[in-house]
Amino acid sequence: MKLQTDDDLIGSLRLGDIEAFEELYHRYKRKIFTFCLKLTGDQVLAEDATHDAFLKMYQNIGSLNDASLFHSWLYAIARNQVYDLLNLGRSNGKFEEESIWSEETPLDVTEANDTSAILSACIEALKPEYKEVLLLREYEQRSYAEIAAITGDTESSVKSRLFKARRALAEKLRPYFKE
Amino acid sequence: MNHDRYFELINLYDDNELADKASVELFTHLSTCETCREFMKAAMLVRSHITSQALAEVPTSLDHRVLAGVRREPTPMGEKKRWFEPVWFTRISIPLPAAASIIFLVIVGSLLFSPLLLREERPPQQVKVEQVIPIPPELQRQLLPYR
Numbered sequence: 001m002k003l004q005t006d007d008d009l010i011g012s013l014r015l016g017d018i019e020a021f022e023e024l025y026h027r028y029k030r031k032i033f034t035f036c037l038k039l040t041g042d043q044v045l046a047e048d049a050t051h052d053a054f055l056k057m058y059q060n061i062g063s064l065n066d067a068s069l070f071h072s073w074l075y076a077i078a079r080n081q082v083y084d085l086l087n088l089g090r091s092n093g094k095f096e097e098e099s100i101w102s103e104e105t106p107l108d109v110t111e112a113n114d115t116s117a118i119l120s121a122c123i124e125a126l127k128p129e130y131k132e133v134l135l136l137r138e139y140e141q142r143s144y145a146e147i148a149a150i151t152g153d154t155e156s157s158v159k160s161r162l163f164k165a166r167r168a169l170a171e172k173l174r175p176y177f178k179e
Numbered sequence: 180m181n182h183d184r185y186f187e188l189i190n191l192y193d194d195n196e197l198a199d200k201a202s203v204e205l206f207t208h209l210s211t212c213e214t215c216r217e218f219m220k221a222a223m224l225v226r227s228h229i230t231s232q233a234l235a236e237v238p239t240s241l242d243h244r245v246l247a248g249v250r251r252e253p254t255p256m257g258e259k260k261r262w263f264e265p266v267w268f269t270r271i272s273i274p275l276p277a278a279a280s281i282i283f284l285v286i287v288g289s290l291l292f293s294p295l296l297l298r299e300e301r302p303p304q305q306v307k308v309e310q311v312i313p314i315p316p317e318l319q320r321q322l323l324p325y326r
Contacts, residue, residue, distance in 0.1 A: 021249055022246060025242075029237045030235065031234060033234075034235040047240075047241050050237070050241060051241065051248065116228060119225065120228070123228075134225075135229070139229050159190075162190065163187060166190055166221075167186055169221060169225050170186075170222060173224065174217050174218070
């Protein structure tokens with residue numbers, strides 16, 4: 001049985017083919033759920049965001065003019081659902097200079113010797129607008145242009161946020177790299 | 180010393196966005212600056228940590244929830260389509276009448292034109308003209324008493 005491409009499935013989905021939706025869902029569910037989970041840090045919120053994202057995808061598939069942009073488009077929907085659930089305004093380019101960290105202060109914990117645990121805690125403590133660019137760049141290997149399209153931001157703003165997130169994390173980790 | 184410039188270069192290097200000339204400048208600086216080396220190590224560790232993480236497993240309950248939710252939705256085109264409609268539109272409703280029309284035209288055409296095609300070439304009808312042979316005058320005189 002020939003494996004259908006995403007383009008084929010999207011075409012069938014536009015005609016109301018539920019099986020095409022199911023196939024697309026199974027192909028992308030883990031990536032979208034992981035993205036939502038890392039952004040929210042909460043299983044229940046991540047499930048809600050994932051559910052809403054795929055429903056929105058189904059409802060609005062007709063508005064997707066270029067099937068090659070499906071991946072970025074789906075991530076943009078998921079990202080917006082997360083922001084809605086977290087009651088954050090969708091920054092969409094109107095991003096203000098603020099602290100990089102969320103209200104919870106990350107690790108002044110030096111109890112943990114495990115850098116992996118430290119890293120996880122630090123990344124978790126980043127604000128969503130910094131976390132998302134880091135995840136999309138490092139985890140999803142998206143280009144600056146794709147990240148800008150997903151977040152509704154400019155490329156230079158994406159670069160700037162990425163730089164600030166890395167610098168903030170490096171500052172937290174530096175004591176562990178003292179030569 | 181302000182390390183921000185080199186932090187930015189490291190950031191670009193991390194994303195494969197750094198030009199060769201700037202790369203040389205960066206690595207020359209890294210050979211002498213511990214702070215920037217620490218920053219680079221941290222940046223590489225962040226990437227390594229993030230990329231090493233596996234995708235999360237999606238709970239089965241979420242699968243059911245999503246698929247049930249979609250089934251309740253109207254189709255993306257706005258109307259609730261029945262299960263056979265995609266096949267109906269792509270394979271039956273248009274091709275079938277088109278094929279039927281073509282067959283109909285062929286049948287009608289064959290009926291209309293077949294007499295013309297099958298008719299044999301007949302030679303022009305030869306009208307039998309009875310030739311009246313005049314009675315020679317001598318015979319007429321001989322037969323005269325008998326009229």
